[in-house]
Amino acid sequence: MADSSTSESHYFSSNPPPPTLSQHTAQANAFVTHHHAHSRRVVLLTSGGTTVPLENQTVRFIDNFSAGTRGATSAEYFLSQGYAVIFLHRQFSLLPFSRHYSHSTNCFLDFLSEWGRIGEGEEGEDGGAATPDVVVKAKYRREMLSVLRKYRKAKEQKLLLLLPFTTVTSYLFTLRAIACEMRCLGNEALFYLAAAVSDFFVPPDRMAEHKIQSGDVPESTSGPSPGGGGGGKKLVIDLDPVPKFLKRLVEQWAPEAMIVSFKLETDPALLLKKCNQSLDRYAHHLVIGNILATRKYEVLFVEEGSAQWVRLPTSDGNSGGNEEVEIESLIVPEVIKRHEKMLARKAAIH
Amino acid sequence: MADSSTSESHYFSSNPPPPTLSQHTAQANAFVTHHHAHSRRVVLLTSGGTTVPLENQTVRFIDNFSAGTRGATSAEYFLSQGYAVIFLHRQFSLLPFSRHYSHSTNCFLDFLSEWGRIGEGEEGEDGGAATPDVVVKAKYRREMLSVLRKYRKAKEQKLLLLLPFTTVTSYLFTLRAIACEMRCLGNEALFYLAAAVSDFFVPPDRMAEHKIQSGDVPESTSGPSPGGGGGGKKLVIDLDPVPKFLKRLVEQWAPEAMIVSFKLETDPALLLKKCNQSLDRYAHHLVIGNILATRKYEVLFVEEGSAQWVRLPTSDGNSGGNEEVEIESLIVPEVIKRHEKMLARKAAIH
Structure with missing residues (x-):
């Protein structure tokens, strides 16, 4: 314990804080204060992979595989359930709402068409024919409108705070700072740690x-x-090992919050063992395990004394592969159910 | 020579070809054949960083810093100059045209607004009020329209072929295959190698x-x-060194084409030396050197016997920093000038 705590302090004193830290901390403070005043629950959702630079003026780096799909998708479901979301994400990874139109096989320009005003007698600023409208094509309109309305609502009601990171060091500094800002929320705070964080770094x-x-x-x-x-x-x-910050988060930075971590493996034989190890080591509330090849269809909820698969149903009643339903639409309500149980338990004690 | 040739053969025989290879080769073949028949010049433009997986079922990898800005921007200028463009790019890196609205501080959803039809008496498919139009906001309309028209033209005239890669191995297999497909173009073919290719890999x-x-x-x-x-x-x-494929490209895969490579350094004191070394070693036509910190404002054209800076002018006549002009609007015409000189020289000989 003393050893791990020393190595964590050493990490923060020997690595430089990101230049964005004070700005991001101030944004998180204002966000948390606002929603705390409105008695709204807040989830800190981390998403995307962290980088490990190999050079100070970085040309090369080690990265973790993650487009940010799990995080960006989950954020939308948390918003729809009334949570305010701090989205701590790898810069340029997928974002809630815009994810529907990026990283896709279709360029979003394919969704647009011109809709002429030329010839309608209207004159443009330059004295010539007016610039035609650019409109979303009819066949994409309904879905785009639904996404746009949800996006606009989240923005207008200040329910979504986007904070980017790139390196593992900037991720850890920012996570620590936001966790401290969220302490006033007590157990109304939820940590949903979906980012793929490097285990190793170059000092x-x-x-x-x-x-x-x-x-x-x-x-x-x-x-x-x-x-x-x-x-x-x-x-x-x-490379040196990155100190295990989850322990510090659970014990010191966010002792009252509910904390959910993710475990990604490629070998199915290891998954349950690794999830249980993580739960034993950090004593937090829930580990969501997933296998690289099947992560869009099934995940394993591991809690103290129980392990339960959450799987997408298919049309024939079996699990695996259903393009219409996103597994995050099942994961997020399951997590919220547990958060509410925890809140009810604590309320009963007090 | 024998040694390097052996290590290159060994690389291709010991690393698996990407599953997309035959499909991408067929697409390149159709593209080249079409434009060759129309006597159109073709540029193979590479863009973005290559990855080096550390595991077969890849969770971690080494990457090279590159959003793909140089490549995606250059592609638009080559298209505007009448070239057909094969855009061999890192998956999810910036693309021509859509780059204007991705990786930006504004989400593209911020460009859109609803424009109601409700109350106009029109009925939707569901019998209720019609779905409102989704339109690009007036202040963004003119620029979006310009991008959309160029995008549509490139698409309709089949002037742009998008081929993605991820790993350094899939990049090299695909580069070799496309170079062979382009051989029929002779010196009408141009290679503009802007991708950041890893020098090292795990066998x-x-x-x-x-x-x-x-x-x-x-x-x-x-x-x-x-x-x-x-x-x-x-x-x-x-990690092992990746064999130097530029030599093989120049001597065997594309002996008649014009070949332009890029050199990215962080230490200004090394740039000219590294560019000259590259030119000496591979005996191709042009190395474009750039420094990480200033790459958007200045680049160094290094050819046999000459080195010349290409810099963005500023409003006060000095170089450095002009947000309105993209340096690729200077780089691409300079490259094309050299390509045309080479074509004229060869025509004079024959």
């Missing part, structure tokens, strides 16, 4: 200043350094 | 099958393996 004192040169002679044996003799040079990257 | 025989576990005991000393004694486990990643 600043071992980071190359400039782009690592493929033809360089190695200068040191630690940190990223091209090495090897003979023809082609090899690159050896030597 | 398949050293790749972990499943997600590397942060708590695992190391099983081998090569490839990615968590190791180190004591408390936290370290991760050591041991």
Whole structure:
């Protein structure tokens, strides 16, 4: 314990805070204060992968696979259930609402068409024919309108705060700062940690200043350094483990909140074991396990003493593969049910 | 030479081709044949960063910094100059035309508004009031219309072929295949290699099958393996150099084409030297050097016997920082001028 706490303090004192930290903290403070005053529950939702830069002036980095689908989709369902959402996300990963029209096979320009005013006698600013309207094509209109209205409502009612990060270090600094801002919410606060956070990082004192040169002679044996003799040079990257911040979050940053973490594995044989390990180690409320290949169809809810699959039904009643329904529409209500149970339990005690 | 050729053959025989290869090759073949028949010049434009997976079922990977801005922007200028463009790009990186409305601070939903038909007496399919139109707001209309028309023209005239890649291996297999399809174009073909390609990779025989576990005991000393004694486990990643494919492209895959490569550095003191080294080593036509911090304002054209800065002018006549003009609007015409000079020279010889 003393050891882990020391390594966490050391992490924050030896890595530089992101330049956006004070701005993001102030935004989170205003957001939390506003919704606390309206007795609204707040979820901090993390999404997308964190990067581990290999150079100070970063050309190369290690990344974690994540488009941010789980996070962006879940955010919409939390909003629809009345939660205010702080969306701490990897810059340029999928966002709630706009996700319906990005990263798709169709370019969003394919949804638009011109709808002429030319010839209607109206004159444009330049004295010529007016610029035609650009309208969403009829066949996409109904769905776009539904997304647009939900987006507009979230925006107008200030229910969604978008805060971006890129590196694992900026993610951890920001998570800590927001958790502290959310402490006033007590157990009305929910943490839904869907981001894919790196387990390893390059300490600043071992980071190359400039782009690592493929033809360089190695200068040191630690940190990223091209090495090897003979023809082609090899690159050896030597990474340290990121301290386990979930423990610190549960015990100190957000001791009253409900905390949900995710575990992504590729080997189905390991999933339950890894989820239970995580729950044992951090003593939080819920681990949602998922397998890379099937994560859009099924997830495993692991709590103290129980493990339960949540699966998409198919038209034939079996699980697996239903394009129409998003699994987050099942996950989020299940999480909220548990949050409400926890709130009711605490209310009964007091 | 024999050594490098062997390592390149070995790369292609020991790494699996991407599953999309035959489909992308067929698309490139149809595209090239069509434009060759219309005597149109074709540029193969590469864009975005390549990934290096650390696991077979990839959770973690090494990436190169690149949103794809250089490539996506350049593609629009090549199209406006009458070239047909094969856009070989990292999946989900910026695309020509849609780049104006993605990765931006504004969500594209902010550009749209409802424009009611309700109350106009028109009935919707469901018998109720008709769904309102979704229109682009007046203040964004003119610019959106201009982008939409260029996009539509490129699409209708089949001037733009979008082919995605993710890993460095799929990039290299696809580059080789398309280069061979383009050989019929002779020196009408242009290669504009703006992608940020990894110099290092993990050979398949050293790749972990499943997600590397942060708590695992190391099983081998090569490839990615968590190791180190004591408390936290370290991760050591041991990468091999990617063979230098530019040489093979210049000498064998596209011996008649004009070939332009890019060199991105962070240390200004190294830029000219690295560009000249590249030109000496591969004997192609042009290296465009750029520095990470200033790449949007200035680039260095390095050719045999000459080096020339291309810089954005500012309103006061000095270089650096002009938000209105994109530097690709200067780069692309400079490249085309050189391509035309080369075509004229070859025509004079024959």
